[in-house]
Amino acid sequence: MSAAILTPDQQEFQEYARRWLAENAPPTPSERLPITPLEVMTVGQRDYLQGWQRKCYDAGLVGADYPVEYGGRGHEGFQRIANMEMSRANVPFLINVVGLNMAAPTILVHGTDAQKRKFIPGCLSGEDIWCQGFSEPGAGSDMANQQTRAVRDGDDWIVNGHKVWTSLGHFAKWMILITRTSKGHKYDGLTYFLAPIEGHEGVTVRPLVKITGESGFNEVFFEDARVPDAYRLDEVGKGWAVAMTTLTYERGAAESAGGGGGERVHPTQRLIDLARDTWRDGERASDDPVTRDAIVQRAIVAEGLKQNGRRARVEALCDHPMRLPLQQKLTSSEFVQHNTRLGVEIAGARSTLYKLDERAPEEGYWPLAYMNSYGHTIAAGTSEIQRNILGERVLGMPKSK
Amino acid sequence: MSAAILTPDQQEFQEYARRWLAENAPPTPSERLPITPLEVMTVGQRDYLQGWQRKCYDAGLVGADYPVEYGGRGHEGFQRIANMEMSRANVPFLINVVGLNMAAPTILVHGTDAQKRKFIPGCLSGEDIWCQGFSEPGAGSDMANQQTRAVRDGDDWIVNGHKVWTSLGHFAKWMILITRTSKGHKYDGLTYFLAPIEGHEGVTVRPLVKITGESGFNEVFFEDARVPDAYRLDEVGKGWAVAMTTLTYERGAAESAGGGGGERVHPTQRLIDLARDTWRDGERASDDPVTRDAIVQRAIVAEGLKQNGRRARVEALCDHPMRLPLQQKLTSSEFVQHNTRLGVEIAGARSTLYKLDERAPEEGYWPLAYMNSYGHTIAAGTSEIQRNILGERVLGMPKSK
């Protein structure tokens, strides 16, 4: 970011953030961190990351642009600077990804003042970890096909149903929850709640195991669970519109997530290092021209994503305002998938090895990251759905469903 | 073909065919022949090829299995032998591809005895060149959406409409024609005719020019053209079923087409020769490992197609009887497309040159063949439609339309 376009306040904040991060970068955790918050598995990881988010929050690097009355700092244009500096400093990611990028902005748009005061501060500080209750066994890509029922009972709603794909559910205090409150219309029959999870009666969180054998996401069962009407977000029957707000923030979240995460090395460099360290038929894989071509192809995509992000902010070079932003989820998730798949190919015989094997390249990163990449091409709208969205909203072709 | 599985008669026929072809292979034509019959453009090419088909017919290499009363030789299992020997001998293709592979077999299934006697002999000898009137401007992939109307008038039908994509139309005496005879039901309102074309009143054939700048296919206009009811094939309203018969033969036609065509060199060898003759940044393209990998990929697909043909006849190795046959049209047309595209890439700067340029590799074969390849991925059911057919008929998934 060129210094020229920052206000003096912002410039000062940038310098502060840079200095603070340099001085406060946390020690290496005793347990290896996963690549994204969605794969946080253990209490040890959680505590470490929750502590780090709290520290950043206290330093003003989280919630910088939120109103003071909701736990923020009331600035303008500070958060992007903070995110960029966190990314540049390669510090750990912020664990409360659902709270920060989905719950808080949705509550800010649709919530009552009381709801904003109650919920937003915990999202920012990381004290209240949130999870997302949108996916159901029968409502994957077809998100409006919600079967979880909420029935009014005095000041409460009685919720019954089954949510799946609930990342961070095992640590979550709260869930952003879509329910069906009317069987009439598919879309107008939905209502959105801020539902208590941890220790709440009638709520059971069961970890789901991923194809890798790791856990990290969950299914959540509601059996006559009570949710106060005070925790309903926006009007009854407006759940679809609220969920769309959430998804808008989610789809742009990759950019605003902040923190360097597990990716401490440029992904292309990582492939190059692997190729240098791997032998194919008597030569280094890094000397095999077909492998070199494949790596360079990935490097070009990586650079393209980076420059897309830059171009998205140059209005004169964007004919359609949503054309680049709506690509982000599709292209970044498939980028990781293709990259890690190439890593598996390059690793050759050694790609068979699990992370516990001492000869596994980079502690078994490649096959695990490859398998985990499907989490991102499936969740929050599969790549197929993303292509529909782009074809319809950007290119104006008729709906495929 | 292993000799062991042929009857003594068939063996004798094989030897005869081989000998006859060796002795009667025609001289190189004065005009270069196109790659397939669908691109025959000039009268000179037509005359040469029509003469060759007649000669093969007289020798018993065409129509070998058709009944004697319809101009055939009344054998069993001779035609495949003849086709194979023609292919092996690398003689020119048989020009009357629509007559041989579409009209004749359809008439044999659906025609009256009189129709069979009238039409089949000319299909076989090549005297009557046929064309196909299935495609219309509004009925491409959606073949049942025929707008060409036929209205009964005494012993005739009055036909009005507009057919496109009519290969060989400029040389055709006859057309297999689908018309709409009732507006009620989409499928049951169709009727199939054997329609006179050349010199017939109310019929205008206008050559269409391809993207390459070559002609070879046409649009055909019917303006109050009369077609005798005696030339109606099967019942009124049964046109869809008759057309399905035609398409079944068409889709399998690549195998039974006979003749070596323009492809006198194995396509992979052709790519290799091109690569040896082309320089990329100071080295021969045949020494560039990425190009080598691409060529070998094509070679594997070529060998796969060949072995698919072999496996399709081994019942024990085919779980689903239509799985391989229905792939043929898709895979062979895309094979040619990918092959010629690779040729264009390898040719590099010289791929810009048109066939009249003396420095154009192989007389400009690659870019022309690449562009022409779209004729085959579009006509007779686009590749997209082929994938629907395979997904539905072989894999049993629901219809996409």
Add this chain to the structure above:
Amino acid sequence: MSKKDSAPKNFGFGEDEAMLRDLARRFLDERLPIETLRRLVAEAPEPVYDQGQRSRWDEGLWKEIVELGWTGLAVDEAEGGAGISLAGIAGVVEEAGRHALPSPLVATLGASLVLREAGTEAAQRVLSQIAAGSTASLAITGERGAWEASEPALEARAEGDEVVLDGSAYFVQDAFKADVMVASARLGEAVALFAVPADAQGVTLDADHIHDLTRDQATVRFEDVRVGSEAFVSKDGLGALERAWPGLLVLVTADLCGSSEWQLQTTVEYARQRTQFDRQIGFFQAVKHPLVDAMVEIDRAKSLLYHAACEFDRGSEDAEKAARMAKSAASDAGAFISDRSVQLHGGIGFTWECDVHLFFKRSLHNQALLGDGVHQRKKLANTLIGPIGA
């Protein structure tokens, strides 16, 4: 009749081979349905991965397989085997792949092919044992995991009548299920082959932690292992390995074709049942067309597989070319259907409880085994185009 004409039209896959394959299919359908396989190898991830326990297999089932004579499929009748053509064996291995059978079948068949090419009396004695039910695996790969036989795994030195073997063989497939290790070792200038009992003095197995739940893999360490002439299988081990190589490729290719077909059919079935937006998802071309493309790729691989088996059986000069083509096509088809099978199963496909991961991982392993598509094509380019710079 010219050599060219002698390639049988049916790949040598006649009635006997079809019967054998059908029997294998019925047997495995009955004895190893997917629920049984899942219970066997994937009850819970922790025991498999986190405690480093080796993949479980059903030894009772294996006894039945031995009784069916499958260990002896590649052993000549003279040594008590069935002497089935490789085309016939490919049919059986396809079924093993389609059921993701955890067993030393492929390893044993591979070792048999190498021993058969060695052709010595010592080799024949081991083949007799295999025909009688012994299992074997090839210990021929160095630490780098090279994909060709040229670098032997061990060092050998003669001491009197004995040979002493030292070193380690890596990436040994189903090593914990093997009775005999067929190991390559440098002996002077040559690469020699030895058949060493897995329980011989000085042989130890070090389990790899691997993703594939349907096999095991190990480093086999040889420390001062002394073997007599009965173990000395070949002085020209490299020749035997190179002659057998197309056969080894065919075996892995067959396994890949079988597992790919399972993935295709299972995903198609899911696409016919799963409903989204009030339609079976197979309605959507984004689901349907990739599955068609996968079918096309699998069919290509399968046709090339039987061609390669047939070329091997008839001792064709093109056997290696055909086998590398088949392995390349099968590796790529396996990668593609593995990818689509997870993606198109959606959320459930990402979980441990969905069976697709069992085949995903077996396929991933097989894609790399003996060299992926890029590797095979590099070798093929030298044959088809000639060496670079020539």
Add this chain to the structure above:
Amino acid sequence: MSKKDSAPKNFGFGEDEAMLRDLARRFLDERLPIETLRRLVAEAPEPVYDQGQRSRWDEGLWKEIVELGWTGLAVDEAEGGAGISLAGIAGVVEEAGRHALPSPLVATLGASLVLREAGTEAAQRVLSQIAAGSTASLAITGERGAWEASEPALEARAEGDEVVLDGSAYFVQDAFKADVMVASARLGEAVALFAVPADAQGVTLDADHIHDLTRDQATVRFEDVRVGSEAFVSKDGLGALERAWPGLLVLVTADLCGSSEWQLQTTVEYARQRTQFDRQIGFFQAVKHPLVDAMVEIDRAKSLLYHAACEFDRGSEDAEKAARMAKSAASDAGAFISDRSVQLHGGIGFTWECDVHLFFKRSLHNQALLGDGVHQRKKLANTLIGPIGA
């Protein structure tokens, strides 16, 4: 401020550049709508192809373009040009590509970039002419059509105050529209650059028959061509060419991005209008999804294009890397949308009367020009990974 920070956030594409680009778009929308282009270059195939006539262009339109000052876009203000940044020029060339403008614009801009890097007085004189409306083209390619500047096209020898040029330059773009040939020639050990009037004694043009209807291409033969010091543009021609090379790649990339965008929008429009099976074909994911994939590829190329232009403008060490990435991405995107634009137009897309072939052929030409994706990536691998064997 570190060098790294000095990369402008907006690629240096500010208000002035946007205005220039918008003007170009409006001007070409009005003066060269697709019907006009079609009539101009593709009225009937025979005159173009079969009689070897050169592609037609609208010289009146070109005069207006000269008046708009586009020939001088890459000429510094000191020489009477506009001195626009390459990012700004890329915007104009994108529009030229989007309209498939037949003109010597790209050739002249390319020659200007090389002359500017040469930096001599002779070069500056030629640049002044260009700013005043002269056109130019690079004659730097040998018969093999190599994609780099290292092999000069001609031989030069000094004779007194003059230099004599002999030989042929191949694949010279829009040669028949160029007033000046900027030619590379071997002079002793060096590669020198000369600016030779196209009508100089001994210079003859031999038209290539090409597919692209929107440009011409020729072999330019130099027979005993005598030039004075005013034509001697650079002794270190190779240096000038290498410094200008990223800029040349940017120009072709911009043309590709523009034509690809036209192909995308035109095919999308067709998919919204064409009905099959009672639905607009854009309903079908087999149509919709490939067009989305094409959009993603085009956007990647376009972002890399402006990044490359920006790196060139600020003299970054990464300019060559960025330009090769952009050309690779744009070539591949162009190939993909060219393919889909014909296929998804169906029967009509296969005809001469449908406009897609005009862009298909221009794109095919540009994909090869200065090296396709495979070539660029080979060069990039040496930068990113290091030379093979190092």
